[in-house]
Amino acid sequence: MYAAVQAIQIGMRALITDGCSLAEQANSNAWAGRYIGVGGMLGNLAALLDDLSGKIEKVQGRTILMVRKTA
Secondary structure, eight states: OHHHHHHHHHHHHHHHHHHSOHHHHHHHHHHHHHHHHHHHHHHHHHHHHHHHHHHHOEETTEEHHHHHHHO
């Protein structure tokens, strides 16, 4: 997943470099970094919630995570 996201990040940084003046590049890169950071946090939160839901919910005495592994 990170390899796919990295291609988008590189393209976004290239657009900032090509499309913004020198004065705007620092501010634009700062905002790009913020969006990348928030996206990373949301991705980690989604993975955590999926992991927690698999450990909490029970299906016939087994967790969802165990059921997914055997299916």
